Amino acid sequence: MIDYRSDNTGRAAPEILEALVEANNGTALGYGGDEWTAHLQERFSDLFETSVRVFPVATGTAANALSLAAISPPWGVVYCSELAHINTSEANAAGFFGGGLKLAPVAGTHGRIDAEALAQTLTAIQPGQLHRGQPAAVNMTQASDLGTVYRLDEVRAVGEAAKSRKLHVHMDGARFANALARLNCSPADMTWRAGVDILSFGCTKNGGALCDAIVVFNPELVDGLAIQLRRAGQVWSKMRFASAQLMAYIENGLWLRLAQSSNAIAARIAEGVGTLPGVRLLAPVEVNEIFLETTPDILDALEREGFLFYRRSKVLGRFVCRFDTTEAEADALIATIRNAAAPARAAE
Numbered sequence: 270m271i272d273y274r275s276d277n278t279g280r281a282a283p284e285i286l287e288a289l290v291e292a293n294n295g296t297a298l299g300y301g302g303d304e305w306t307a308h309l310q311e312r313f314s315d316l317f318e319t320s321v322r323v324f325p326v327a328t329g330t331a332a333n334a335l336s337l338a339a340i341s342p343p344w345g346v347v348y349c350s351e352l353a354h355i356n357t358s359e360a361n362a363a364g365f366f367g368g369g370l371k372l373a374p375v376a377g378t379h380g381r382i383d384a385e386a387l388a389q390t391l392t393a394i395q396p397g398q399l400h401r402g403q404p405a406a407v408n409m410t411q412a413s414d415l416g417t418v419y420r421l422d423e424v425r426a427v428g429e430a431a432k433s434r435k436l437h438v439h440m441d442g443a444r445f446a447n448a449l450a451r452l453n454c455s456p457a458d459m460t461w462r463a464g465v466d467i468l469s470f471g472c473t474k475n476g477g478a479l480c481d482a483i484v485v486f487n488p489e490l491v492d493g494l495a496i497q498l499r500r501a502g503q504v505w506s507k508m509r510f511a512s513a514q515l516m517a518y519i520e521n522g523l524w525l526r527l528a529q530s531s532n533a534i535a536a537r538i539a540e541g542v543g544t545l546p547g548v549r550l551l552a553p554v555e556v557n558e559i560f561l562e563t564t565p566d567i568l569d570a571l572e573r574e575g576f577l578f579y580r581r582s583k584v585l586g587r588f589v590c591r592f593d594t595t596e597a598e599a600d601a602l603i604a605t606i607r608n609a610a611a612p613a614r615a616a617e
Contacts, residue, residue, distance in 0.1 A: 271598045272591075273578040275474075276444075276557060279591035282476030282527060288517030289478065289510055297509045305512035312516055313484060318457040322485040323470075324494065325511035326503045329354075329443045332469035332483050334362035335501055337406065339485075339494040340437035340467060343368030345405025347439075348387060352380040352414045354441060366501060371402045379552040380413030384426035391434045407431040410441040411459065412448040415551065416535075416558030419448075421458055428464020437487070438464050443471040446528035447556035461486035467494075472518050476527045476592050480511045527592035531557035534590040534599050541603035545610045551585065559588040563606075570609035576602060 272278050297303035306325075313323045326332045333355050341347050347363065349356055351374035355363050364370055376386040391404055409427055412418045419427070424440075431438045440460060442448070445468070449459060460468055466487040472480050483498075485491055498504050505511050518524045532555075539554035547567065551560035565583045572580075579587045588602070 270575040270577055271601060273576060273588040273594075273602070275579070275589050276531065276591045277474055279476075279593055281478040282518075282523065282592065284517050284520070284523055285476055285478050285514050288513045292509050292513035297507075299506045299508065300504050301508040301512075303509040303512070305509040305516065309512040309516055312519060316456055316519055317460065317484070317486070318455065319461055319486065320488075322488070322491045323515070324483040324485070324498055324503075325480055325505060325508060325515060326483060326498070327479065327481070327505075329441075329469060329471060329473070329481050330359045330362050331501065331503050332481050333359060333408075333439075333441055334366040335494065335497050335503065336439050336467045336469055336483055337363040337370065337408070338367040338497050339490045340439060341367055341370045341405035342403070343370055344403055345370045346373050346402040347371070347406045347408055348373050348375045348382070348390065348404070348436075349408035350374065350377055350380050350382045350410060350413065353408060353410050354414055354443065355408060355410075357414070366497065370405065372408075373402075379417040380410065380415035381417060381419055381423065382407075382409065382427060384423065384430045387427060388430040388433070391430065391436075396434075404434055404436055406437040406439055408439045408441060409465075410443075412444040412451070412556040412558075415560060416554060416556050417552050418451050418555045421452065421454060421463065424459060424463040424465070432464055437466045437490075440465045440468045442468050443474055443481075444528075444556055444558075445471050446475050446524045447532055450525050450528040450532055451555050460484075466490065472515060472524075475518075475524060475531070477514055477518060480514045482515055528557070531590040531592045531594060534594045534596065535559055535588075537596065537599045538588065538590070538602055541599070542606045542610075545607065547610055548606065557590040559590075561586045561588060563610075567606060567609040571602075571605055574605050576605065
């Protein structure tokens with residue numbers, strides 16, 4: 270069987286496991302008082318070219334929900350894509366941790382909100398209207414939940430629309446490394462320089478063992494978030510093992526190499542099958558996710574041949590490449606789809 274279900278199904282990168290073993294020596298102060306967590310602040314501040322606070326968390330959902338709780342009051346509204354993970358797949362965790370905050374979808378394309386649509390939405394709402402939730406924040410998912418990326422000018426445009434109404438900006442970066450590898454830009458340019466206040470920084474999907482993080486660029490958010498994290502059970506007692514993972518992840522560009530690998534495999538598959546009759550890419554393949562719209566027969570054939578993937582409907586399959594997905598595995602998928610599509614080609 271070849272597994273394309275998710276980048277969560279893969280193994281941890283060897284370098285991450287080595288860092289855990291190295292951290293497993295002697296004693297260290299708990300709850301973030303250790304030297305690994307102190308060094309983590311320095312390393313990430315260097316990476317983002319500004320002073321940041323980094324809070325390791327167990328999951329991306331925790332990172333998203335607690336980030337949003339830090340930037341919106343309970344009566345606040347957070348604007349996001351209709352397809353955003355926070356809106357479709359996190360059991361309203363943001364509303365729970367945010368004390369009732371509301372998510373409001375904004376129009377866009379391929380999982381990305383449109384800055385002009387956001388501006389129009391905000392213009393239609395008068396500040397302080399008694400009978401409405403109050404605009405508080407904007408969420409961008411980078412890369413999006415359809416495997417597309419915001420270009421830097423698009424991130425800036427959304428940020429400017431938000432800041433014009435004094436809203437905070439959150440970026441869900443579960444696949445932050447994949448987006449960064451695609452755009453070949455600096456982490457700073459894709460975040461705080463474009464108006465992002467707080468980032469959910471993904472690690473687990475891209476070779477981590479069991480750790481993501483919240484990166485805070487706006488120092489005014491730090492104290493309140495720290496309390497929210499403790500209250501939510503997200504202050505790790507043996508924090509060094511989380512911080513060690515995150516430091517190893519960014520060391521010597523490991524995170525970008527892993528993301529480049531999964532992106533390249535996805536691009537290989539898209540190139541191999543995207544123009545076949547009866548096969549359509551639902552969205553441009555810009556990172557490591559492929560959404561394939563095709564016939565039931567082709568998806569049935571893939572299942573019979575033992576390929577694992579998420580079938581969103583009779584005709585839509587999602588295929589996610591991991592950092593350790595091989596070219597041979599990609600070519601096997603391509604060949605199976607080509608063979609299954611052969612009758613359609615012959616009929617042309």
